[in-house]
Amino acid sequence: MITKDEILNLENTLYGAIQNRDTEVLDNLLHTDLLFIIPSGQTITKEMDLQTYREGNLKVNEITPKVEELHIIADLAVITLQMELKGNYNNEPFEAKYKYIRFWKKFPEGIKVVGGSGMAI
Structure with a gap:
């Protein structure tokens, strides 16, 4: 079983x-078979996500999250939230508000993100 406190701590x-940009x-935190839809509409994998941080393309200086919903369904948690992000992407500054859904699943080795999506709002 997963608790809401565990998920909020992992978030x-x-x-x-x-x-x-701590890729370790x-x-x-990210499952090997992660699929995530980024705001551009592209589906990315765990490796693609990690590569973005390794290459320094995405730098997030501020994250202001606001949890909307958090549901626990057996060994799965579904969270929706709004996040204000400030930083730069490919050396272009950005400041935007996004809505995310993330799916956390419990495995023998721990709770990991298995999927999600983000969109600008």
């Missing part, structure tokens, strides 16, 4: 890893 760990922590 906070995820935000820290994104801001610090991201590697541990």
Whole structure:
């Protein structure tokens, strides 16, 4: 079973890893078979996501999350949230608000993100 507190703690760990471009922590949080739809509409894999951080293409300086819904369904958690992000992508500054859905699933090795989507709002 997964608890809401576990998911909220993992979300906070995820935000820290994104801001610090900590690919080791991201590697541990993202499932090998992750599929995520980014705001452009492209579907990316775990490796594609990690590569973005390794290459320094995405730098997020500020993340302000606001959780909307968090549902636990047995060994799966579904969270929806709004996030204000500030940073730069390919050296272009950005400041935007996004809506995300993320799916966390419990495995023997821990709880990992298996899928999600983000869109600008």
